[in-house]
């Protein structure tokens with residue numbers, strides 16, 4: 572699911588598809604913003620490390636204030652467990 576192009580990286584289109592798959596409703600701008608947040612090295616693709624680092628952070632219980640997007644993502648993830 573995460574590495575659809577087979578090289579272990581997630582591009583913008585794949586990321587949008589992933590968000591869609593989670594059942595999270597976001598605007599194109601929100602998806603782009605989130606992508607940029609996760610893409611820490613700014614190379615326009617998400618490797619598994621960037622991805623897992625971000626979502627582990629989002630899912631951490633003791634995390635401080637979150638954005639609406641992160642709260643939505645957390646709900647989507649926890650719903651699947």
Ligand SMILES: [Ca+2]
Pocket residue numbers: 610611612613614615616617618621
């Ligand atoms: Ca990257």
